[in-house]
Amino acid sequence: xxxxxxxxxxxxxxxxxxxxxxxxxxxxxxxxxxxxxxxxxxxxxxxxxxxxxxxxxxxxxxxxxxxxxxxxxxxxxxxxxxxxxxxxxxxxxxxxxxxxxxxxxxxxxxxxxxxxxxxxxxxxxxxxxxxxxxxxxxxxxxxxxxxxxxxxxxxxxxxxxxxxxxxxxxxxxxxxxxxxxxxxxxxxxxxxxxxxxxxxxxxxxxxxxxxxxxxxxxxxxxxxxxxxxxxxxxxxxxxxxxxxxxxxxxxxxxxxxxxxxxxxxxxxxxxxxxxxxxxxxxxxxxxxxxxxxxxxxxxxxxxxxxxxxxxxxxxxxxxxxxxxxxxxxxxxxxxxxxxxxxxxxxxxxxxxxxxxxxxxxxxxxxxxxxxxxxxxxxxxxxxxxxxxxxxxxxxxxxxxxxxxxxxxxxxxxxxxxxxxxxxxxxxxxxxxxxxxxxxxxx
Amino acid sequence: xxxxxxxxxxxxxxxxxxxxxxxxxxxxxxxxxxxxxxxxxxxxxxxxxxxxxxxxxxxxxxxxxxxxxxxxxxxxxxxxxxxxxxxxxxxxxxxxxxxxxxxxxxxxxxxxxxxxxxxxxxxxxxxxxxxxxxxxxxxxxxxxxxxxxxxxxxxxxxxxxxxxxxxxxxxxxxxxxxxxxxxxxxxxxxxxxxxxxxxxxxxxxxxxxxxxxxxxxxxxxxxxxxxxxxxxxxxxxxxxxxxxxxxxxxxxxxxxxxxxxxxxxxxxxxxxxxxxxxxxxxxxxxxxxxxxxxxxxxxxxxxxxxxxxxxxxxxxxxxxxxxxxxxxxxxxxxxxxxxxxxxxxxxxxxxxxxxxxxxxxxx
Numbered sequence: 001x002x003x004x005x006x007x008x009x010x011x012x013x014x015x016x017x018x019x020x021x022x023x024x025x026x027x028x029x030x031x032x033x034x035x036x037x038x039x040x041x042x043x044x045x046x047x048x049x050x051x052x053x054x055x056x057x058x059x060x061x062x063x064x065x066x067x068x069x070x071x072x073x074x075x076x077x078x079x080x081x082x083x084x085x086x087x088x089x090x091x092x093x094x095x096x097x098x099x100x101x102x103x104x105x106x107x108x109x110x111x112x113x114x115x116x117x118x119x120x121x122x123x124x125x126x127x128x129x130x131x132x133x134x135x136x137x138x139x140x141x142x143x144x145x146x147x148x149x150x151x152x153x154x155x156x157x158x159x160x161x162x163x164x165x166x167x168x169x170x171x172x173x174x175x176x177x178x179x180x181x182x183x184x185x186x187x188x189x190x191x192x193x194x195x196x197x198x199x200x201x202x203x204x205x206x207x208x209x210x211x212x213x214x215x216x217x218x219x220x221x222x223x224x225x226x227x228x229x230x231x232x233x234x235x236x237x238x239x240x241x242x243x244x245x246x247x248x249x250x251x252x253x254x255x256x257x258x259x260x261x262x263x264x265x266x267x268x269x270x271x272x273x274x275x276x277x278x279x280x281x282x283x284x285x286x287x288x289x290x291x292x293x294x295x296x297x298x299x300x301x302x303x304x305x306x307x308x309x310x311x312x313x314x315x316x317x318x319x320x321x322x323x324x325x326x327x328x329x330x331x332x333x334x335x336x337x338x339x340x341x342x343x344x345x346x347x348x349x350x351x352x353x354x355x356x357x358x359x360x361x362x363x364x365x366x367x368x369x370x371x372x373x374x375x376x377x378x379x380x381x382x383x384x385x386x387x388x389x390x391x392x393x394x395x396x397x398x399x400x401x402x403x404x405x406x407x408x409x410x411x412x413x414x415x416x417x418x419x420x421x422x423x424x425x426x427x428x429x430x431x432x433x434x435x436x437x438x439x440x441x442x
Numbered sequence: 443x444x445x446x447x448x449x450x451x452x453x454x455x456x457x458x459x460x461x462x463x464x465x466x467x468x469x470x471x472x473x474x475x476x477x478x479x480x481x482x483x484x485x486x487x488x489x490x491x492x493x494x495x496x497x498x499x500x501x502x503x504x505x506x507x508x509x510x511x512x513x514x515x516x517x518x519x520x521x522x523x524x525x526x527x528x529x530x531x532x533x534x535x536x537x538x539x540x541x542x543x544x545x546x547x548x549x550x551x552x553x554x555x556x557x558x559x560x561x562x563x564x565x566x567x568x569x570x571x572x573x574x575x576x577x578x579x580x581x582x583x584x585x586x587x588x589x590x591x592x593x594x595x596x597x598x599x600x601x602x603x604x605x606x607x608x609x610x611x612x613x614x615x616x617x618x619x620x621x622x623x624x625x626x627x628x629x630x631x632x633x634x635x636x637x638x639x640x641x642x643x644x645x646x647x648x649x650x651x652x653x654x655x656x657x658x659x660x661x662x663x664x665x666x667x668x669x670x671x672x673x674x675x676x677x678x679x680x681x682x683x684x685x686x687x688x689x690x691x692x693x694x695x696x697x698x699x700x701x702x703x704x705x706x707x708x709x710x711x712x713x714x715x716x717x718x719x720x721x722x723x724x725x726x727x728x729x730x731x732x733x734x735x736x737x738x739x740x741x742x743x744x745x746x747x748x749x750x751x752x753x754x755x756x757x758x759x760x761x762x763x764x765x766x767x768x769x770x771x772x773x774x775x776x777x778x779x780x781x782x783x784x785x786x787x788x789x790x791x792x793x794x795x796x797x798x799x800x801x802x803x804x805x
Contacts, residue, residue, distance in 0.1 A: 083750055084753075084754045120750045121747065121750055122751070122753065124746065125706075126706050126707075127608075127611075127702055127704045127706055127707075128700050128702055128704070128706070128707055131611075131701055131702055132478070132700070132743070135474070139469065140471055140472075151607070152607070152608055153608045153609065153704055153706070156608045156609075156611050156702075157608075157609075157611055157701070157704070159611075159612065160612045160613070160701050161701065164621075178534050216599055217601075217606055217607040218535070218601060218607050218608050221601050221606065222534070222535060225535075243599075245595055245599075246598070
């Protein structure tokens with residue numbers, strides 16, 4: 001190994017007359033000897049582990065010796081969501097529905113007869129903290145599976161940890177696709193279950209000039225790249241593509257560009273506070289949902305109140321679940337959620353996907369009759385659950401789930417009502433392999 | 443106890459803890475966390491020099507931390523991709539080709555040199571430009587913070603070449619050693635701990651030298667130093683560059699230890715967090731910044747594990763207590779009591795020996 005360290009700088013190397021007060025002269029040799037010796041000993045003791053050329057199997061077994069304890073009458077699972085920082089307001093709602101699901105499952109006798117014991121952690125809205133806490137949950141708490149994450153960056157940060165430790169993550173939020181890890185189950189929508197149906201709906205409505213506006217991060221940029229490729233093959237013109245930094249609140253320029261672009265519809269991937277400013281500005285310049293509709297993919301029931309119902313009523317959203325979905329499963333879910341957390345609370349797509357993810361894990365474990373990762377991966381294909389959004393089925397190849405796409409319209413009461421739905425669940429296709437126009441995207 | 447005995451005693455204890463006790467007692471996971479804290483402490487050592495001794499309120503160390511971290515991350519991504527290969531995220535989000543300015547970082551030697559030199563060079567140029575114009579105090583703080591904000595926005599916007607908000611992650615190996623192997627993680631910890639001790643020694647050398655005395659003089663009376671014929675801008679720039687170099691090394695080791703570097707690790711908030719640790723530990727002392735940075739990070743981790751929903755309030759309370767009762771940091775707690783007992787001492791002068799010689803150019 002050859003790690004070169006800079007030697008401590010000797011400010012005055014020249015010899016000086018012996019003088020008590022010079023801190024330098026009495027310094028040099030001892031100063032270097034201690035840490036140098038310590039470092040040498042340490043590196044000697046540490047030795048060197050596997051190099052990349054070594055047999056990977058050895059390194060693998062050393063890293064992934066699972067410590068999950070299933071001998072008692074409980075089994076540990078981890079919930080990892082941001083409870084502080086900018087994402088806390090969204091992720092707390094996901095944590096609430098995970099808690100609800102765990103409570104229901106425990107009341108119903110647990111999983112394989114074992115009660116769920118929750119280890120809760122705060123991801124603090126920072127990817128590196130998500131990675132740290134994921135490792136803590138797997139290595140120190142020995143959980144059987146982890147549920148959580150929201151932003152793409154948090155998922156990307158956790159992915160190497162789950163792969164290296166060979167553990168399982170259930171990720172409940174719609175995302176930009178182009179990923180399929182054997183150690184992650186994606187229970188939110190991938191692009192062909194949310195974004196493409198949104199575009200196809202607009203095309204069906206006769207819209208042919210689309211303006212793209214989004215926050216400047218991975219999800220909007222990747223989604224828009226796919227939309228541009230889709231538009232090229234569908235005779236739809238993209239008349240503008242604008243990004244605002246996350247948290248940006250001055251939309252005068254972007255809305256003016258939008259107004260002047262001749263667009264007949266907007267596809268909106270803005271996130272968080274930016275939506276408030278965008279829709280206010282949109283209304284200020286005299287635009288209206290009837291003539292220039294906006295399809296949003298990051299605005300759910302939870303966000304409508306914050307944006308202001310007046311600013312956004314009549315606009316469209318693309319998701320796989322709304323609180324207003326009519327099914328007995330959803331009625332039970334909404335009633336249970338309101339009973340636990342309050343009548344004024346609403347349920348949204350990511351919350352439903354998180355709730356569903358816990359039941360899907362339960363289904364996989366029961367099918368595998370084991371909490372072991374390999375057995376669950378083996379058993380995952382075809383596991384179904386009658387979710388509030390409808391029947392969902394796990395795809396064993398890419399670990400996503402088949403979901404029905406729903407285009408909704410925001411009503412005057414702040415809830416979202418289904419305008420259009422796909423013909424049954426859409427098979428997940430994270431790499432868009434089934435679409436000719438998507439060739440070369442990934 | 444003389445300051446010298448205290449220093450060597452403290453260092454010996456620190457070395458024994460870092461190299462003996464910690465590896466023996468901590469699990470691999472905890473040891474890796476300690477390695478991360480050591481990386482953050484490296485930034486703190488630099489801030490202790492620039493802020494504590496030099497009086498420059500460096501609110502943008504995230505920039506240099508990020509430069510080091512991203513340079514290392516680029517090398518790790520390229521070496522994972524193999525000779526001539528393209529990192530995975532570029533295939534997903536970019537056009538599948540490696541930009542020209544990435545290419546030099548395929549070479550490990552260039553990478554290490556770049557980590558050591560590039561951030562220090564940036565800091566030197568910036569420092570000369572700013573300090574020559576006598577920009578000081580709050581203006582300098584605002585400027586350095588704006589720089590951190592701009593750097594993070596730049597990284598986010600250039601998703602095709604920097605990974606955007608996701609940052610760079612998913613490293614397989616570190617200079618040929620597989621990162622998933624716990625033994626190699628241990629090695630990384632020892633490297634981080636060793637480098638941290640070397641940095642503390644370097645700062646000790648600087649603090650004890652005539653340059654160190656000049657730096658304190660510039661902090662306390664910049665104009666008098668100028669009238670004596672020194673150029674305070676050069677004196678400050680050197681400390682700023684050293685702090686930048688330390689931050690870059692911290693970032694470079696943070697990347698393989700944590701496994702990710704993203705704009706969230708380099709922007710305004712982490713830049714302030716670096717400063718908070720230093721302030722709590724004691725900015726003008728030698729070991730204060732290190733203890734502060736490690737202590738604050740450790741408290742953050744353990745509090746958030748025990749109280750995931752409201753740990754942040756505990757942390758806030760801790761900050762208020764320290765600032766209210768120990769404005770010079772936890773490292774001065776001993777002095778606080780001694781001062782009560784005996785005669786008052788200058789709280790920011792740990793080296794009472796007078797400078798006997800003041801000739802020679804600084805830097």
